[in-house]
Amino acid sequence: MSSQTTTMPPQTQDKQPGRETEMHPRPDYEPRYPGSGRLKGKVALITGGDSGIGRAVAVLFAREGADVAIVYLNEGEDAQETKRLVEREGRQCLTIAGDVCEPGFARAAVERTLKQFGRLDVLVNNAAEQHPQRDIQDITPEQLDRTFRTNIFGYFYVTQAALPHLGKGAAIINTTSVTAYRGSPELLDYSATKGAIVAFTRSLAKKLAEQGIRVNGVAPGPIWTPLIPSTFPADKVAKFGADTPLKRPGQPNEVAPSYLFLACEDSSYVTGSVLHPNGGDPTES
Structure with a gap:
């Protein structure tokens, strides 16, 4: 009966992207250990x-x-809070607003990063959107186009812009999803994009191996982020993550270490792989 378990207070947000400032409780982003x-x-x-x-x-x-340079669509308040948190750690943070599904913006974002910092070593493709539909007939051409443009076209565009500036030892990390492996009947287009990201990751890893650039992915399960209350009705949010073996959603700081591992030299012999922080949900890797 885990599907009836309440894991979060019921809540919704009326548009995507969601806002972390409107969530209760707030997602836990704090790193757990000293650097x-x-x-x-x-x-x-x-x-x-x-x-x-x-x-x-x-x-x-x-x-x-x-x-760090962070790209966001229009969530300015959240972006400024992330900037504050990065600077609290003693590092610089560049915030860049725009839409990754536009190739011109992808190039501009990379150029601004290089202008600010003079180099680029790690690319994390993470921006995404999802729009549940009960019936495949309800997925409009506009929704299908938008989901693919954000979730997979954007990965291509940003990677294309960044690649000329990545050298030996650089890392690309792509966010896919547990839905790429187990499917999701109400997220058909989203799941399809996440499956495409797995194939993109594995193919690009083979392409760039001879350049010494590693490409890997992370496939989170149900994680408590603004995408959840901005996507689902309140009653479904209240049960979010209850159907995993751990019977709860994960927190962002339980996922972030996977990205750190893939970004640093700890994973120097890992490429074309996907890590699965998903609460024990069985997947086919």
Whole structure:
């Protein structure tokens, strides 16, 4: 009867992207341990870095010594809070507002990062959106186009812009999802994009191996981020994550260490792989 378990207070937000400032309780982004310099002197660009998993990754990277650029759509208040948190760790944070599904913006975001920091070592493709529909007939051409443009086209555009500036030892980390492995009957287009990201990750890893650039992915399960209350009705939010073996949603700071591992030299012999912080949900890897 885990599907009846209440894991979060019922709540909704009326538009995407969601706002972390409107969530209760707030997602837990705080790193759990002191830094050890694993990203000292590095620069990371994180799309969707204003809140949720992106925020937790930005703060953890900063604690480990990296300067960070975060890309966000229009969640200015969340982005400024992430900037404050990164700077609290003693690192610099560049905030860049715009839409990753536009190739021109993707190029501009990379150029601004290089102008600010002079280098780029880690790219985290993380921006995403999802729009549940009960019937495939209800997925409009406009929704299908938008979901693919944000979730997979944006990964291509930002990667294309960043790649000429990534050298040997650089890392690209793509956010996919547990839905790419187990499916989701009400998130058909979203799940399809996440499956595409897995294939993109594995293919790009083979392409870039000879350049010494590693490409990996992270496939989170149900994580408490602004995407959840901005996507689902209050009664479903209240049960979010209850159907996992751990019977709760994960927190962003439980996912961020996967990105740190893949970004730093700890994973120097890992490429084309996907990590699965998903609360024990069985997947086919």
